[in-house]
Amino acid sequence: MSIVERKERQRAERYYLIVTTARELAEAEGWDAVTTRRLAGLIDYSQPVLYSHFKNKAEIMAAVATKGFEELAARLEAETLNADAGPQMLRKICAAYLEFADSRPVVYEAMFVLPTKIKFASEETPSALRAAFAAFVKAIGPDRQESVFSAELLWSALHGLVVLMQSERIPAIGAEDRLNLLVRKFSADGV
Amino acid sequence: MSIVERKERQRAERYYLIVTTARELAEAEGWDAVTTRRLAGLIDYSQPVLYSHFKNKAEIMAAVATKGFEELAARLEAETLNADAGPQMLRKICAAYLEFADSRPVVYEAMFVLPTKIKFASEETPSALRAAFAAFVKAIGPDRQESVFSAELLWSALHGLVVLMQSERIPAIGAEDRLNLLVRKFSADGV
DNA sequence: CACATAATCTAGCGTCGCTAGAATCGAACG
């Protein structure tokens, strides 16, 4: 079975190459620049090869998004380990989320803005995505009554900040102040 | 000058027809279905006529968005008149914002999600957009120290709720609870 | 009625996502 194994390995390598190249091209010139022709050219294969790995272009972007979920989950979980529950952890998690969005804007876009077939908040949700959300719940306080709704609201606020800033609908100036406000409002006792 | 006036009036009517038809088609089948060919067909003119009114397709969508800003501003301002400042007004304004997004999802998308050349938070910002934002500031409490940052944060949270719900990234169930939480967090004293 | 200008259309360019069918490669076997 050695030959078969080698072929499978080569296919896996090419799959990885496609996903990585798609991300790099998107990071360099935005998702609009990621056309199947350019992507195929960059990996030195013809267009149809892409379609032997992915059903369509959206699936390539979904693969980039999936890798992004894993990275985001890792970053958030790291923060839950390095701090006690409470305002400090909350702040670190929020800051880590914003930092991720800032450092990987196009991956963030694929994960949370562009149309996707990835299921959220369901049985089919990727485990990395569940883990990322769990970090929010933990930061909110896992045993509070409405902690899931609170976590969803916190995530919404962070996501709103990210996309409105990235699209220049709210000014870049004041990002720190808005983060401070957000943490204050979500760590206030009795709410 | 009667002939010239008639021509100008007819041009204005056709402009209005294009914008309205674009919105209706988007509402029926989404923005992807709004192609210049279909739009031209619906108004019984050829494609190039669109380009005698608008520089490109994005400008047509921007015109839909601009009308949306006016409607949103009107809805929010109505709420600032019908209630005293405080938690009640805050809740009404938030609810009105969410109701607008829910009733006109594709217009909302053109206003706040899709790439746009409309300037936010600058001197060139359309007056309707400024008025809508002013309603948030008023609801937060216009004379508070960080009321602009607070209003931006509130808007971010609302926008996050809207887009994450519309893209089915957070469940439809619980919308009321999340709104209640949001109002509580933003009306808590001392924050 | 003839003309000039403005309005509108036909036809086409380059690019997109995607795919059918031809061409090529490579492992297996006589």
Next chain:
DNA sequence: CGTTCGATTCTAGCGACGCTAGATTATGTG
């Protein structure tokens, strides 16, 4: 080693996109 045949990959092309140049038609003017 040479042939065969299935798997792999490529060439070429389809229909649709946004947009536009140049031909054509309509319209007001002398």
